[in-house]
Every structure is written in structure tokens, then in C-alpha cells.
Amino acid sequence: MFIDVQGNGPDLVLIHGWAMHGGIFAPLLEWLLPRFRVHLVDLPGHGHGRDEPGFDVADCARRIAAQTPRAPWVGWSLGGLVALHAARDFADRVRGVVLIASSPRFVAAPDWPYGVPMEVFTAFGTDLETHYRDAIERFLALETMGSPNAQAELRDLKRQVFERGEPSIAALQDGLRALETEDLREDLARLSMPSLWIAGRRDRLVAPGAMQWAAQHAPGGRYMELNSGHAPFIGHAEAVAEALAAFEAELPA
Numbered sequence: 001m002f003i004d005v006q007g008n009g010p011d012l013v014l015i016h017g018w019a020m021h022g023g024i025f026a027p028l029l030e031w032l033l034p035r036f037r038v039h040l041v042d043l044p045g046h047g048h049g050r051d052e053p054g055f056d057v058a059d060c061a062r063r064i065a066a067q068t069p070r071a072p073w074v075g076w077s078l079g080g081l082v083a084l085h086a087a088r089d090f091a092d093r094v095r096g097v098v099l100i101a102s103s104p105r106f107v108a109a110p111d112w113p114y115g116v117p118m119e120v121f122t123a124f125g126t127d128l129e130t131h132y133r134d135a136i137e138r139f140l141a142l143e144t145m146g147s148p149n150a151q152a153e154l155r156d157l158k159r160q161v162f163e164r165g166e167p168s169i170a171a172l173q174d175g176l177r178a179l180e181t182e183d184l185r186e187d188l189a190r191l192s193m194p195s196l197w198i199a200g201r202r203d204r205l206v207a208p209g210a211m212q213w214a215a216q217h218a219p220g221g222r223y224m225e226l227n228s229g230h231a232p233f234i235g236h237a238e239a240v241a242e243a244l245a246a247f248e249a250e251l252p253a
Contacts, residue, residue: 001063002048004040007033010248011069014040017077017101018175019136021047021164024076024157028233031241036248039068043079045171047164055174057182061085065093072096072248077143077206077230078175084184091192096251098196098244101203101230103210104184112185114210121180128172136161136172146202147229156234185217194220196247198240200228222247 004022012032016024022040032038041064044052060082064073072095075083080102087097108115120142127135137158144153161167197215199208208225215221224243226232233240 001044001052001060001067002042003064003067004042004048005037006040007035007037009034009036011071012036012038012244012248013064013068013071013073013083014038015064015073015075015079015082016041016043016046017079018179019046019139019161019167019172020157021160021167023047023163024160024231025233026160027237028241031238032244035241035245039071041079042164043082043171045168045174047167050165050168050171053168053170055171055178057081057178058085058089061089065090068093070095072098072244072251074098074100074244075102076100076233077102078179081178081182081184084187087191087193087195088184088187094193096194096196096247097191098198098247099211099214100198100233100240101200101206101211103206104188104214105182105210106179106206107181114207114213116205118180121176125173125176128169128176132166132169136167142204143230145204145229147200147231147235148202148227149235150229153229153231153234157231185214188214188218188221191218191220194222194247194251196222196224196243198232198243199223199225200230200232201225202228203230205230
């Protein structure tokens with residue numbers, strides 16, 4: 001798996017979301033690199049890992065854990081599912097886990113009012129096969145919807161998404177299936193390390209209520225909310241970096 005290592009200091013693992021790559025964290029890196037040695041992951045089928053076949057959440061967690069030192073893991077959106085799997089299955093490798101605009105369950109259910117309707121992901125999956133770039137750009141628009149700086153953030157995301165080549169359609173479809181099917185709510189109570197849940201108040205994909213619920217059900221869970229959409233580290237990079245630094249400083253060695 002492609003993992004770019006930059007900076008000096010305590011180790012920190014960063015995992016991007018659906019259709020993106022590690023380059024999406026560029027605004028955040030400006031604030032992190034003076035403080036951390038950052039391990040920037042490109043998931044299979046994405047960015048520099050786009051030639052790898054398929055994408056599997058549990059397998060990604062295993063491979064990243066094998067390739068990185070013990071560290072806090074930070075997962076954005078789909079990347080949060082990978083980080084949660086690692087926190088559950090490889091607790092000795094994960095000092096703490098930070099979820100940015102990510103949820104233990106993305107799809108709505110009778111007992112989960114915080115999720116997105118299943119039809120949303122189904123439609124994206126269908127569109128990928130016929131209107132590839134349009135489907136990705138619609139997803140990016142949904143990610144920035146509600147943000148106070150939506151137009152600027154959408155421009156940034158559109159510029160970044162194909163910067164390292166086109167993501168694999170197979171990996172994108174696998175990622176959508178993971179978003180549709182993963183349900184880690186019951187695993188939260190078994191987490192053995194602290195967690196931080198950073199929500200965007202205006203997020204249209206992951207409701208802040210989902211993350212607040214998760215923080216309350218994870219031992220040592222903390223909740224933080226920013227006035228942002230689905231990518232708070234773009235418009236609020238300094239605030240996110242400060243929160244990560246404070247979180248890491250309080251973790252057991």
C-alpha cells in the first residue's frame with residue numbers, strides 16, 4: 001500500500017475518504033508537519049495506489065497497521081471506517097482514533113435516524129458505470145453542501161480528485177458497498193483507546209448527531225463540532241490541527 005511519510009515528531013496516520021487520496025489533506029499538513037511525522041495513506045484504487053485491485057476495509061486496516069508504527073489514526077469519511085476497524089482489530093497499533101466527519105454507520109435504518117438514505121449510495125453506484133466523472137463530481141458537491149465556503153471547497157476538491165490520476169471504478173464501487181453495509185456501532189463500546197469525533201455542523205453526509213452519539217458510546221470518546229461541511233480540515237485546518245495535537249498530547253505513551 002502506498003504510504004507517504006512526511007515531517008518529524010510523534011507519528012500520525014491519516015486516511016482519506018471515498019474517491020480522494022492523501023493529497024486532500026494538504027491544507028491540514030501545513031499545520032501538522034511542524035509537529036508530527038505524518039503517514040499519508042493512498043487507499044487501494046485511489047491516488048498512487050490506483051493500480052491495486054479493489055478495496056476492502058478490513059484488509060486496508062490490516063495492511064496499514066503492518067506498515068506503520070504505533071500511532072494515533074485519523075480517518076476522514078470512508079477512511080474513518082478503516083481507522084475504526086484498526087482500533088478494534090489491531091488495538092496494539094493504534095494509540096488513539098480520530099474520526100473526521102465519519103460515522104460507525106453511514107446508511108439510515110429504523111434504529112439509526114442519523115444516516116443517509118440507501119438510495120443515495122445506490123444511485124452513485126449506478127452512475128459510476130455510465131457517468132463516471134459526473135458521479136464523482138456530484139458526490140463532491142454533496143460533501144461541500146452546507147459549508148460556509150462551499151464554492152471554494154468544491155473547487156479545491158475538484159482540483160484534487162484527479163490530481164493523481166483517476167481512481168479505480170472497482171475500488172469506488174467497493175467503497176460505496178462498504179459505506180452501505182458497514183455497521184460498527186456495537187464495536188464502539190469495546191474500543192480500548194481514546195477517541196475524538198470531529199463533526200461539521202453543516203455536514204449533509206454525516207449528521208453531527210451521529211458523531212455525538214458515537215462519542216457518547218465509546219469509552220473515552222470526545223466530541224468536537226466545527227462550523228463546516230463534510231471536509232472541516234479544508235476551511236478549518238488550524239482548528240483541526242490544534243485538536244489533533246491536543247488529543248495526541250494526552251494519549252498514553
